[in-house]
Amino acid sequence: MNCLSGLEKKIRSVRTAKGISQDKLAVKSQIDRSYIGRIDRGEVNITMDKLYILAAALECKPQDLLPEMD
Template sequence: MARISAASDANGDLEKLGSVIRGRRKAINLSQEAMADAAGIDRSHAGKIERGERNLTLLNLLRIAQALGCRPSDLLTESGL
């Protein structure tokens, strides 16, 4: 099984997911730093996730969803994944 990295994400799935995360975060007027703190991840890592530069782990997806007050499936569905 091939490993998917941000560099090999030909479909732009990471960017789609990151865009949805950014949109949700802004919709609830949460700064990137506040979301990262609530999710227990580094702010710069959160920025890379939002730009689709990092392949986030399931655990980080769960943490981000909790920080945004939604379900991980909501983020994935809205991303078209």
């Protein structure tokens, strides 16, 4: 069982709060839907490039997708 990092949790949280499905995010970001699913499940480490692409697709700032520091 894989434990999600704060980044994956935050991306999924923002996506679901905006009512955006994995499919819709995939289309908006031009990232394969299966890769979006892997992000949601914490199976991949995303690059900074992907972070910026996802932020643009989610209409937020990249820093909005970063987990808060304790």
